[in-house]
Amino acid sequence: MSIYEKGPVRIHYEVAGSGFPLLLIAGGGLNSAMARLTNPFDAVAEFKGEYRCIASDLRNANEGQSFGPLEAERPWDGYTDDHLALMDHLGIDKFMVMGFCIGGPLAWNLIQRAPDRVVAAVMAQPSGSRPEARDFFYDGNMKGWGPELVKRRPEITMEMVDRFLTRMYRTNPDFVFTVTRDFVRQCRTPVLILPDDIPPHPYAVAMEAAMLAPNAEVSVYPWKEPKERMPLAIRQMRSFLRAHHPALATSRGLKQNA
Numbered sequence: 282m283s284i285y286e287k288g289p290v291r292i293h294y295e296v297a298g299s300g301f302p303l304l305l306i307a308g309g310g311l312n313s314a315m316a317r318l319t320n321p322f323d324a325v326a327e328f329k330g331e332y333r334c335i336a337s338d339l340r341n342a343n344e345g346q347s348f349g350p351l352e353a354e355r356p357w358d359g360y361t362d363d364h365l366a367l368m369d370h371l372g373i374d375k376f377m378v379m380g381f382c383i384g385g386p387l388a389w390n391l392i393q394r395a396p397d398r399v400v401a402a403v404m405a406q407p408s409g410s411r412p413e414a415r416d417f418f419y420d421g422n423m424k425g426w427g428p429e430l431v432k433r434r435p436e437i438t439m440e441m442v443d444r445f446l447t448r449m450y451r452t453n454p455d456f457v458f459t460v461t462r463d464f465v466r467q468c469r470t471p472v473l474i475l476p477d478d479i480p481p482h483p484y485a486v487a488m489e490a491a492m493l494a495p496n497a498e499v500s501v502y503p504w505k506e507p508k509e510r511m512p513l514a515i516r517q518m519r520s521f522l523r524a525h526h527p528a529l530a531t532s533r534g535l536k537q538n539a
Contacts, residue, residue, distance in 0.1 A: 290349035294337035298329025305336040308382030311426045314338040314345035343429045356449040379403040390459040401525035406477035409486030418450040465493045473521040475500040
């Protein structure tokens with residue numbers, strides 16, 4: 282476990298394994314923390330044998346040790362700043378991303394912000410907005426994440442939390458929050474989407490993104506239950522990552538041209 286600091290931001294992170302960099306973003310919404318990377322499977326254990334796995338606690342997650350200001354005018358970009366700054370700190374230019382839950386919208390934002398750096402992305406049980414429950418995330422975080430954060434950080438008030446969550450989940454309350462359908466439609470970055478269908482992970486949104494993105498693949502569904510299907514989904518993730526691994530892709534191209 283290591284600490285990276287940049288101005289008022291302190292990021293708690295971990296690096297495991299070696300190989301091409303793979304940024305792992307845990308689920309848990311605004312409480313996304315490295316400890317959650319064991320759900321629905323142990324992502325670090327599965328991929329550290331082939332990749333340099335980088336994970337961090339999301340800024341201000343109550344279950345983590347990363348801290349920083351609430352950037353009410355740019356909440357999603359604040360988190361993406363942290364991810365890109367951590368990659369810079371580690372001397373990493375190009376990388377792949379595997380995001381769970383909130384990691385779906387964050388992966389899309391990384392692709393939007395750094396299209397030349399994100400080689401490919403896996404989005405497992407990604408978060409999205411349901412038309413019948415637009416305030417699902419706002420309400421849940423106002424009741425759960427916000428009050429606990431205020432207890433730990435006396436300089437933060439519930440009024441600040443309200444402004445932050447309003448910008449994050451109410452200003453653009455549609456689709457995947459961070460990017461538009463037009464962006465996804467034109468996105469050339471390869472993505473693998475593994476849909477779920479519970480309130481925070483709407484199946485319809487995951488499938489719409491998969492249908493729109495020109496270089497998207499989608500997993501079997503359901504892929505977490507029964508448990509016997511999980512190894513199949515993990516094999517698909519591994520195959521997808523290998524297919525877009527820059528060194529392996531170059532090697533395949535050389536063999537084909539030989």
